Amino acid sequence: MMPWLERPWQQLNTSFKAGRFHHAQLLAGLQGVGKLALAQGLADAILCENTSELLACGQCKSCALIAAQTHPDKLLVSSEGATIGVDEIRAIADFIYHSAQQGGNKVVIVHQAHKMTHSAANALLKTLEEPNAKRFLILTCDDVAQLPATIVSRCAKSNVAVQSQQQVRAWLIQQLGDYVDQPWIDLFVSQPLKIKHWIETxxxxxxxxxxxxxxxxxxxxxxxxxxxxxxxxxxxxxxxxxxxxxxxxxxxxxxxxxxxxxxxxxxxxxxxxxxxxxxxxxxxxxxxxxxxxxxxxxx
Ligand SMILES: [Zn+2]
Missing domain, CATH: 1.20.272 (Zinc Finger, Delta Prime; domain 3)
Structure with missing residues (x-):
């Protein structure tokens, strides 16, 4: 886990262990801070068959399906383009409605939920207003101001941010080695995955x-x-x-x-x-x- 994700994870884990984990989670933070990685970790843990904490065991059948990227009860909605349309969001209601193929929980991640069009957001709101047992929704969002307040108010919100420049530098050096010497690195220290992406591509x-x-x-x-x-x-x-x-x-x-x-x-x-x-x-x-x-x- 990226070190700065531990703090929000700990808080979520505490509510999970206390049986207070909300069915709709909103992870808010800058682009490139690792919200999707956190959302995936949460989803995998929710689907894991052996979990007493918010951490997937990596051994059960569910975890094997996740590793093979073929878990039928996990849905990721995301868009490379500028918007997420209403059809993609309607597919969520359909997915949630059908019973879980593995008999346990079902999880939907909506990555970069701020990209939803107006009608997509309305469709999602309907789903949020009718919570179902064993159904979980995890939204990630680069800018909460761009999400309708009606959606934000129905989610448990966690802020995801790096905690110190030192922490990020140590992580980047470990991940990328010498590349960290670029003169502009410090300008993007709050968005470490952005730097990693530039280097990898x-x-x-x-x-x-x-x-x-x-x-x-x-x-x-x-x-x-x-x-x-x-x-x-x-x-x-x-x-x-x-x-x-x-x-x-x-x-x-x-x-x-x-x-x-x-x-x-x-x-x-x-x-x-x-x-x-x-x-x-x-x-x-x-x-x-x-x-x-x-x-x-x-x-
Ligand atoms: Zn497992």
Whole structure:
């Protein structure tokens, strides 16, 4: 178990042993902090036949089915895309309704529940309002503010977060070795699995390139490479924004002109707002506009 998951697990385990474990659990925390790993651990424990604690034994028939990823009483609902639709959520009601094939509990994980569309959330609410014995629902969520309050209020909520930079660094070194020396590592210390994912998918070069381009903004740099990179990997826009934020802070510490700092902050917030709110935004134009303002302001 990742060391920072132990605290929420302990709390859940205490309520489990006391027979107070809620049928609907919400695990809230930043993307890349390990909520899905925790949710999987909980689900496996709930399904295990030998468990007196929230920990799967790894030996029983249920645990064998889980290891083979063929447990018929476990359902994971998740989406690679931007939304989770109503059909996927309706399938949960169906799954819960039928009796458990192994005769025990049934568990559904909804990963990144904040991605549910309005009608999907309504469908889930119906399921939450009619709790069934031996049925458990575990939701993970990157941003609770994006979940309807009616759903949040029907769940037992646990916050998942790293506890210290030191703890994460030790874990990353153990997992990834030398890679931990990247200059941007500390910016993502609250999202350790994000770093791990970049390294495992060979995206480190891209992140380095992005970081270095932003570092050099304000000097006479050509931003076209940076724009090109972000057009190819638009999922890195939030990382770019974070690097810009850091660069602005750095310039402030170096004693840069106050008006220039304000101008660059304004350019960044405008970009972020447009990026989040305007569907079909021309990203290339928006990036060029942002970098042009930043080049002047960060000189
Ligand atoms: Zn077991």
């Amino acid at each position: 060979s995206q480190v070069e891209q992140i380095n390139q992005l970081f270095n381009s932003i570092e050099r903004l304000g000097h006479d740099t050509d931003v076209s490479e940076c724009v090109e990179l972000l057009m190819k990997s638009p999922e890195l826009v939030s990382e770019m924004s974070l690097f810009v934020q850091e660069r602005i802070k750095q310039r402030l510490c170096e004693g840069a002109d106050f008006f220039k700092i304000t101008a660059s902050q304004r350019a960044l917030s405008e970009f972020i707002k447009d990026h989040q709110q305007i569907p079909g935004l021309n990203l290339q134009l928006a990036l060029l506009k942002l970098f042009t303002s930043l080049k002047q302001a960060l000189q």
